[in-house]
Amino acid sequence: MRALAERFREILGDDGVITDPVRLRTYECDGLTVHRATPGIVVLPGTAEQIAEIVRECNAARTPYIARGSGTGLSGGALPRADGVLIVTSRMRRIIEIDVANQRAVVEPGVTNLAISQAARPHGYYYAPDPSSQQICSIGGNVAENSGGAHCLKYGFTVNHVLACEIVTPDGEITWLGGGDPGYDLLGAFIGSEGTLGIATKVVVRLTRTPEAVLTLLAAFDGIERGGRAVSAIIGAGIVPAAIEMMDALAIEAAEAAVGCGYPEGAGAVLIVELDGPEAEVRHQFERVETICAEAGAFELRVARDDAERAAVWTGRKSAFAAVGRISPAYIVQDGVVPRTALPEVLAAIDALSADYGIRVANVFHAGDGNLHPLVLFDDAVPGEGTRAEEVSGRILDLCVEHGGSITGEHGVGVDKSRYMTKMFGDDDLDTMQLLRCAFDPMNLCNPGKVFPTPRLCGEAPGVRRGVHPLVASGEAELF
């Protein structure tokens, strides 16, 4: 490690390399704080060429490396290793070009998601994917995680809005993916690979026209069931809102305690429905949504007609994760997906789990696409409660898979859920994913130990599993 740090100082200068134990600890976790490890070395490169050199040095020293943006990830995807190098992109924050005529922007990976929209807004454009952490999360991290957000119901995810990436491959080469090049869609496979196929050093994003009209409705129901009925009826009417969000009574209670969002009193569930697009379309569809909500039993409807009113409606929803801290000493944020039509059944099953285990669960979810964010509340001072909460959290993922859904809709697998991958995928499925990984990273040094449970070595044929691999036994290779 010491020799490597010396070499990095030659590449980056003294201020680009961190080896001081106290400063290293700043980087010991990402947004999922339960997993922690102090990195061996932290580097702060400013250019793609520097990252390529760092990667080549790591390869020569057989040292694992991990890229990190703003560290807001919620699955431990940027968890460092004591025996590894953490490559932090925070110095690569240039917006290189806002190209309005071609509806695109070229940015460095450390640029925040929101900064792109802010730069584009004066031209009447924005960057559509909007993860809740958009004020701080980096576009490089968004690319790694294929980030979504509340509005991905209509607009899709990062992968639908990134046109090209310059990357440093695990070989330490700089290459472009996408951008209209013929051949395999390596860009599509790279986005969402959680930093295991290389490091994005420039990102070309699509800019979307700022919608002519945006209307937001807050509908209050006595409970989740009626709210769910409204969601089904909206989708059934052939309407694709920009967002449909729901919160249950416990989540509302937390949000009121934290930010006093002033949602209708006595609400057992609130639904936020946002429509955007051409004025004439939005106005007409909005009337239908209001009627549908009323017919489904909404006891109060509030319409936000401008940005300030809209911000007030969204305040409660956007604060929900942090807000549960007001009503519980500790909590787990879960991220699972079910087919939207299975929501009522799955929510009832979560209720039953909650009662069985004596663990409260607050539900906040993207109702339009069945993406659940159950907040599992517990008191870590009570012996055994943390373990029970973890069990509830895991059982919720089982429910998602049983209903044909996914173990993660937007937070990623990272280190947190790699053990759940076998619930969704068989050995052959995971082996096939490894073929891609081995094509990019045959030495398995690029963010190893994430996403996959115990991958095979790249030299092995798919489908063949042995006892201890001879290279492992002889100490020449390591299974991460």
Add this chain to the structure above:
Amino acid sequence: MDGGATGPAGGHGDVGAALRAACADVRPAGEGDAVSGVAASWVVTPRSAEEAAAVMRASARHDLAVVPTGAGTKLDWGAPPNRLDVILRTSGLTGDVEHAPGDLVARVPAGMALSDLAGVLAEHGQQLVLDDPTGSATVGGALATATAGPRRLLYGTARDLLIGITVVRPDGAITRSGGKVVKNVAGYDLGKLYTGSYGTLGLIVDATFRLHPLPAARAFVTAVYAGAEEAARAAHQVAGSQAVASAVEVERTGPGAPVSVAVLLEGVPEGVAARSQAVRRILGYDSQVAADPPVWWGRLPSLDGGVLVEVTFPLSALGRVLAAIDEAAGRAGARPAVRGSGAGALCLGLLPDVEPSVPAEFVPLLRAELGPLGGHVVVRRAPDPVRPRLDLWGPVAALPLMRRVKERFDPGYRVSPGRFAGGI
């Protein structure tokens, strides 16, 4: 290995027996069972993923080269395979569509025609927004070649609509990636990799898509311009307007001819009416609003067997690209018909009886013209006498990585070998 035993005439009872053990529908290839002039020895038509997997395992065991085909509408696209033993027809991979209307998703067998799928989904007022430029493609074929049509402007292409896929690997393993929910980031999204891979990584047996509601109303606003620059300016202005067009298409019958622009608007009747007027204000007062598309809408510009060239470029370059096409065509003596999207993708067609030297000159000239504009030129289809004289793909930046992917998935280069970029 069977040594030289690769065809029905070669004394290779083993191969035939192995294929017959794998699949009920196996026959020796006859006249016409060929891919771009390369003759096959066997034609197999598996009825299930399991049968298809057994065929792939048998092929792996006997080192047979396999080329999958659906309706065959694009079998002459790309390069010919550099060897061929088995044509694997997906026409037996049909069966039921798993349509979940409330979830706006459907799982579809690869052998199903897109047009048949449209009928099934329409019963519930839904659609897969994947325009088929050939009119009779299967789901698997459309995915393998990543074809797209006018509505790519608003909805993206196959890769943006695909949420899950089942693929039989070249070694015969049946593998899945993605799933049945739209929002899902578990594991690598291999569906992206298979889309547009020309069958070089495995056999697609089924695919799951996100769907959209059928719009209540639609309208086409069309206008004709004498000059390409004027037409391009109008198309670009519509694409950047608040009308939110589903498609902005251009059409030109040949160099110097007038350019038609047609805009598709979809939505509620009141909205479509208002937006049509907004688009007319951009296209000019000679523009027309119609309920039906122009005859050329969404169809390839080249007759069967003609040279088909796809050009992609940044949105704002449309006018310069049209000019560059004219310039290259003039110098090469070509008369390409042009159709395509304001989303930055045009198709050029040359007649099947074109003198081989014409496209051989035209394509490199076009590449030279478009390179500086950030454009790419890919020859999707070229008839036999023309093809050897063309570089079908042009430069591919990440080719070394692509080769490594191919080598991992298909180390024996046995599935659709040589059909794709860089000899993959």
